[in-house]
Amino acid sequence: MEASLILLKQLITMFIFMGVGFALYKGKLVTAKGSSELSNLLLYIILPGVILNSYLIEKTPQRVHGLWLSFVLSAALLVISMIISMLIYGKKNPVANIGVAFSNCGFMGIPLVRTVMGDEAVFYCSAFVAILLFLQWTYGVFVMTGDKSAISAKKIIKNPVVIATVIGVVLFFLQIPLPSVVTGALNSIGALNGPIAMIILGIYLAQTKILDIFKEKKIYISCAIRLVLIPIVSLLFLMLLPASLQEMKLTLIISASAPIGANVAIFAQMVGLSYTNAVKYVCLSTILSIISMPLILMLAQQLV
Numbered sequence: 001m002e003a004s005l006i007l008l009k010q011l012i013t014m015f016i017f018m019g020v021g022f023a024l025y026k027g028k029l030v031t032a033k034g035s036s037e038l039s040n041l042l043l044y045i046i047l048p049g050v051i052l053n054s055y056l057i058e059k060t061p062q063r064v065h066g067l068w069l070s071f072v073l074s075a076a077l078l079v080i081s082m083i084i085s086m087l088i089y090g091k092k093n094p095v096a097n098i099g100v101a102f103s104n105c106g107f108m109g110i111p112l113v114r115t116v117m118g119d120e121a122v123f124y125c126s127a128f129v130a131i132l133l134f135l136q137w138t139y140g141v142f143v144m145t146g147d148k149s150a151i152s153a154k155k156i157i158k159n160p161v162v163i164a165t166v167i168g169v170v171l172f173f174l175q176i177p178l179p180s181v182v183t184g185a186l187n188s189i190g191a192l193n194g195p196i197a198m199i200i201l202g203i204y205l206a207q208t209k210i211l212d213i214f215k216e217k218k219i220y221i222s223c224a225i226r227l228v229l230i231p232i233v234s235l236l237f238l239m240l241l242p243a244s245l246q247e248m249k250l251t252l253i254i255s256a257s258a259p260i261g262a263n264v265a266i267f268a269q270m271v272g273l274s275y276t277n278a279v280k281y282v283c284l285s286t287i288l289s290i291i292s293m294p295l296i297l298m299l300a301q302q303l304v
């Protein structure tokens with residue numbers, strides 16, 4: 001219950017930042033181009049910094065085992081999510097398919113995990129983010145375009161989150177110490193993750209007709225699948241694992257129950273699909289997650 005209340009408070013705080021982004025755009029203090037530049041700051045500096053920092057911990061046999069297990073379990077949960085989404089949407093609605101399949105774990109999951117579970121839990125969450133990004137830039141691009149040639153190995157290899165994960169794993173296994181000034185900077189950068197991510201979402205929200213977000217039944221259905229069905233199926237899967245893995249399981253549940261990822265809007269714009277429609281999915285699921293995520297975590301605490 002306590003963790004659920006912490007999560008709820010953090011979600012409310014993040015929605016305040018979302019309101020800041022909304023006000024900045026409406027007040028013409030930030031433009032759409034400005035939000036794109038903030039997204040670059042988040043993707044290329046802040047998120048990699050958070051992930052890198054999560055690996056700067058002492059190597060123990062338990063953590064080594066946990067690292068590999070978190071990668072395996074993250075992959076399993078994401079495959080489950082992709083299968084559910086594909087069975088429901090197939091190729092008829094690629095935006096909903098990819099939006100439902102992949103959560104906003106990087107932008108929302110990591111700051112929430114950091115607040116609720118502590119810095120060390122990001123160690124497990126980063127595995128989920130790395131695999132999610134790999135699948136988004138392969139499977140996701142294929143579903144959105146219908147063209148295998150659109151998949152770019154170069155983009156995957158050059159993705160800053162993937163690079164940060166590889167460097168972080170190397171630092172963890174070799175136990176290479178970094179100067180305190182560097183670790184201090186990484187901690188400060190990590191504190192920006194949640195606020196900047198939500199300000200960007202607020203800017204996205206300000207570019208849509210808010211009432212239109214609440215009028216489309218199909219978007220509510222997608223949100224229910226993303227925020228309720230997939231987390232519950234994921235929870236049932238994680239219940240099969242030993243109780244000793246509770247911290248990892250709760251971390252992965254938070255990751256799996258995050259709302260529709262902002263990348264679906266970026267992909268839609270990139271391949272010529274409806275960008276504004278994709279933003280509706282992102283914004284409504286983010287708004288509804290303030291109710292769903294604490295409830296899912298509360299349920300998970302009782303069952304795992």
